[in-house]
Amino acid sequence: MLGPNGPSNNDGDAANPLAEQYSRIFQPTHINYTDDSFICNCTGLSAVNIRADLVFRKLQHLRKDTSPGPDMVHSAILREAASILATPLSVMFSHSLRQGELTEIWGLAHITPIFKGGRRR
Known part of the structure; x- marks a missing residue:
């Protein structure tokens, strides 16, 4: 290169x-996350309840070798604290679905180009 x-x-x-x-x-x-076009007024997701045991299971299966996201919380910490975090996270997710709104930070991500090998030009 x-x-x-x-x-x-x-x-x-x-x-x-x-x-x-x-x-x-x-x-x-x-992005204006409070814009009316982003608010779902449907009733389909309001009945969805994210169970704490499912959140716990997902946290337990996070890969340890990934980098932290914009919140700077490493996946290893989320795995270790899964039993403590599962219930509050399930409440947050369920509330978000009932309200039809997403927390702004959930729309953020780090995107980094990584050279994977091969011929450089």
Whole structure:
């Protein structure tokens, strides 16, 4: 890959220009999560109840080798605290479905280009 100082064999030097180009092209836009078009007035999801035992099971099966998301909470912590977090999370998820609204942070994610190998140009 051609970096700012010429050809590069360093993964970081190869990934950083890709990340910079991506951030120039895809600028974050402000999303109004309270806009009426995002609110579901249907009754289909209001009857859904997210059970704590299902949340517990999902937390227990999180991969340990992933990076934390925008909330900076590592999956290993979520796994270890699954028995404590399952009930409050199930209440939050169920409430969100009943209200037809999502918490703003649930729409955020980190996207990082990673060189997976192969021929560099």
